[in-house]
Amino acid sequence: MTKAPTIDDVARIAGVSRQTVSNVVNTPDIVREATRLRVEAAIAELGYRPHAAARRLRTRRSSTIGIHLDPYAGGIAGVVLDRFVHALTESAGERDMRVLLYAARTAEEEIDRLADLLEGGEVDAVVITGTFHGDPRTGWLNARGLPFVSFGRPWGEDDVEAPAHLWVDVDGAAGTRAATVHALERATGRVAFLGWPEGSGTGDERERGWSESVGAARGPRWVVEDSVALARDAVEAGLRVDADVTAIVCASDSLAIGAHLATALTGRPDIRVIGFDNTPAAEALGLSSVEQLPERVASGALDLLMGENGTVVAPRPATAGAAHVLVEPRLIVR
Amino acid sequence: MTKAPTIDDVARIAGVSRQTVSNVVNTPDIVREATRLRVEAAIAELGYRPHAAARRLRTRRSSTIGIHLDPYAGGIAGVVLDRFVHALTESAGERDMRVLLYAARTAEEEIDRLADLLEGGEVDAVVITGTFHGDPRTGWLNARGLPFVSFGRPWGEDDVEAPAHLWVDVDGAAGTRAATVHALERATGRVAFLGWPEGSGTGDERERGWSESVGAARGPRWVVEDSVALARDAVEAGLRVDADVTAIVCASDSLAIGAHLATALTGRPDIRVIGFDNTPAAEALGLSSVEQLPERVASGALDLLMGENGTVVAPRPATAGAAHVLVEPRLIVR
DNA sequence: GCCGTCTTTTTGAACGTTCAAATGACGGTT
DNA sequence: AACCGTCATTTGAACGTTCAAAAAGACGGC
Numbered sequence: 160m161t162k163a164p165t166i167d168d169v170a171r172i173a174g175v176s177r178q179t180v181s182n183v184v185n186t187p188d189i190v191r192e193a194t195r196l197r198v199e200a201a202i203a204e205l206g207y208r209p210h211a212a213a214r215r216l217r218t219r220r221s222s223t224i225g226i227h228l229d230p231y232a233g234g235i236a237g238v239v240l241d242r243f244v245h246a247l248t249e250s251a252g253e254r255d256m257r258v259l260l261y262a263a264r265t266a267e268e269e270i271d272r273l274a275d276l277l278e279g280g281e282v283d284a285v286v287i288t289g290t291f292h293g294d295p296r297t298g299w300l301n302a303r304g305l306p307f308v309s310f311g312r313p314w315g316e317d318d319v320e321a322p323a324h325l326w327v328d329v330d331g332a333a334g335t336r337a338a339t340v341h342a343l344e345r346a347t348g349r350v351a352f353l354g355w356p357e358g359s360g361t362g363d364e365r366e367r368g369w370s371e372s373v374g375a376a377r378g379p380r381w382v383v384e385d386s387v388a389l390a391r392d393a394v395e396a397g398l399r400v401d402a403d404v405t406a407i408v409c410a411s412d413s414l415a416i417g418a419h420l421a422t423a424l425t426g427r428p429d430i431r432v433i434g435f436d437n438t439p440a441a442e443a444l445g446l447s448s449v450e451q452l453p454e455r456v457a458s459g460a461l462d463l464l465m466g467e468n469g470t471v472v473a474p475r476p477a478t479a480g481a482a483h484v485l486v487e488p489r490l491i492v493r
Numbered sequence: 494m495t496k497a498p499t500i501d502d503v504a505r506i507a508g509v510s511r512q513t514v515s516n517v518v519n520t521p522d523i524v525r526e527a528t529r530l531r532v533e534a535a536i537a538e539l540g541y542r543p544h545a546a547a548r549r550l551r552t553r554r555s556s557t558i559g560i561h562l563d564p565y566a567g568g569i570a571g572v573v574l575d576r577f578v579h580a581l582t583e584s585a586g587e588r589d590m591r592v593l594l595y596a597a598r599t600a601e602e603e604i605d606r607l608a609d610l611l612e613g614g615e616v617d618a619v620v621i622t623g624t625f626h627g628d629p630r631t632g633w634l635n636a637r638g639l640p641f642v643s644f645g646r647p648w649g650e651d652d653v654e655a656p657a658h659l660w661v662d663v664d665g666a667a668g669t670r671a672a673t674v675h676a677l678e679r680a681t682g683r684v685a686f687l688g689w690p691e692g693s694g695t696g697d698e699r700e701r702g703w704s705e706s707v708g709a710a711r712g713p714r715w716v717v718e719d720s721v722a723l724a725r726d727a728v729e730a731g732l733r734v735d736a737d738v739t740a741i742v743c744a745s746d747s748l749a750i751g752a753h754l755a756t757a758l759t760g761r762p763d764i765r766v767i768g769f770d771n772t773p774a775a776e777a778l779g780l781s782s783v784e785q786l787p788e789r790v791a792s793g794a795l796d797l798l799m800g801e802n803g804t805v806v807a808p809r810p811a812t813a814g815a816a817h818v819l820v821e822p823r824l825i826v827r
Numbered sequence: 828g829c830c831g832t833c834t835t836t837t838t839g840a841a842c843g844t845t846c847a848a849a850t851g852a853c854g855g856t857t
Numbered sequence: 858a859a860c861c862g863t864c865a866t867t868t869g870a871a872c873g874t875t876c877a878a879a880a881a882g883a884c885g886g887c
Contacts, residue, residue, distance in 0.1 A: 189864090194866085208612040215550075216844070237579075281545040501873080551841080551874045551875045829887090846870085
């Protein structure tokens with residue numbers, strides 16, 4: 160490996176100027192066919208690849224999107240984000256974009272990273288995840304006019320008429336609604352809900368889907384933190400009180416696995432348990448679960464940042480209507 | 494957001510030259526304290542951040558490491574890789590490195606991506622994963638002298654005296670050995686092994702750990718593809734023949750979950766099932782499992798690429814001894 | 828006051844690309 | 858034959874940084 164060939168080397172071999180080579184690479188259609196073929200031959204002969212940094216410097220574009228990776232928390236929750244990262248990488252690749260990961264433990268640290276990456280031109284835009292009530296990141300990004308989209312809606316802020324920022328999310332209520340409807344079709348008794356303590360936007364949404372569609376078959380509503388063991392205990396206790404429950408809609412797969420264990424332990428394998436997130440664990444146990452369709456979420460995020468078919472980051476102002484994508488999840492029946 | 498300040502703006506404000514500002518940023522100790530403070534004040538005042546692309550162009554370093562993301566296959570297997578990516582991102586951050594993802598469906602496509610990324614200077618090195626017998630990637634990379642490390646040893650090739658390339662891996666045999674020893678301590682009957690068909694290096698290693706340590710308590714050796722349902726059926730059938738088995742060491746968590754289901758179904762909850770990979774699914778079911786310690790794998794990969802405490806990619810030639818890191822996994826008992 | 832040495836700072840060039848504007852080639856019209 | 862318009866190609870400059878070498882300062886010894 161001596162020295163990588165530059166655009167000038169190609170130009171010399173092909174007997175044209177730098178710029179013509181550049182045109183062949185970037186806008187082939189404005190170059191005469193004969194010339195183009197000659198240049199392409201030279202490129203192939205030398206194995207020329209444009210130097211990314213030089214291009215970035217000149218165009219002031221990195222063609223890269225940053226995404227934050229939370230510290231690995233263990234458990235099941237991380238799987239959804241990982242699938243999203245996968246999907247984002249693939250969708251981005253189709254648009255000639257790259258995905259850069261960054262880690263940060265706290266919101267402050269993350270803001271520092273964001274500043275480095277965005278202001279240093281390392282990335283053109285970022286995807287932030289796990290937004291929460293009063294999240295400092297969105298305000299900071301907005302104040303500087305930096306392009307970003309969040310996976311997760313801006314909880315608590317005005318999110319319909321004048322959206323605070325671009326966002327993409329999964330319609331949690333639609334997911335549990337589908338689960339509930341499915342349960343009602345099959346089940347003969349009441350349909351319970353196993354969810355998280357009130358206050359998490361996501362959890363409240365998921366409960367709402369059940370609540371609004373369960374109707375007369377409404378069973379009890381059990382609440383625990385997101386843990387298999389807690390869920391198991393809660394359901395075991397709950398079933399002693401409400402023995403006529405024949406289906407349990409859950410806010411997560413962790414809860415669903417706990418519920419599943421409880422039904423097995425108490426000799427009630429007839430009870431249908433439906434989870435949320437369609438994690439490998441639910442799949443392994445043969446539990447039905449609501450699939451978030453991360454591929455759709457990912458391409459929705461890119462659509463927002465780059466336009467439907469755009470190839471560069473050019474965020475529209477967050478105007479009503481075009482400022483978010485809400486993906487309808489799908490129930491996977493097992 | 495008008496225009497980002499450049500190094501010249503800082504220099505003007507601080508009343509020094511470009512280069513002095515550059516020195517304050519990169520090598521503060523060679524600059525006189527009084528000057529340094531003045532420059533730092535100017536940097537803070539303007540909110541200056543060096544432009545990544547310009548720096549990359551000049552230094553010919555991207556401070557970025559690329560890593561391939563397989564198409565999401567579903568199931569449990571992906572979790573280990575995702576944890577590794579997490580860990581790599583965090584370790585890399587500590588060394589002022591970034592992690593860039595790329596997707597590719599086939600080995601050929603991947604080689605194309607690698608060429609773009611490495612020869613275009615987009616990344617300084619790559620981590621390749623899922624190496625297999627006769628993998629075309631390693632040869633291609635070696636032929637060009639491009640820096641890389643693989644997660645997974647070079648199966649089949651000379652991997653001790655004259656290592657084919659830098660690699661980091663988990664000692665699978667040590668993992669199943671620990672699992673077997675643990676089983677022998679607790680179990681009264683024989684210890685079985687549930688593994689994959691012969692031929693996958695990883696699977697053979699894991700079987701070896703059991704085989705070499707199980708001794709007189711050696712139980713049957715069952716073989717299936719990596720699927721929960723297949724594992725369940727195999728173990729159910731196997732236990733009818735070998736009823737004195739009281740522990741099953743498995744080559745993966747998928748297999749372990751299948752085995753676990755089989756023991757539950759056949760009324761043998763006393764049988765200890767031990768998995769491999771310590772995935773969330775195993776955790777959720779309370780199964781013991783061998784933990785791969787992805788953090789160690791990640792920092793091992795960086796050590797190989799950058800030296801123990803290095804801050805730039807400067808791969809040593811793959812000389813015996815210093816060319817690989819073999820991480821000893823740890824049994825998580827539940 | 829001068830010299831040598833060491834430390835600190837400045838200067839000019841270079842990294843490889845694309846942008847914006849200029850030049851050249853060619854055919855058709857007047 | 859001069860002019861115009863269109864298309865294809867070239868030219869000079871610029872993007873913001875760091876390298877290498879040169880210049881300027883500081884300091885002590887004689």
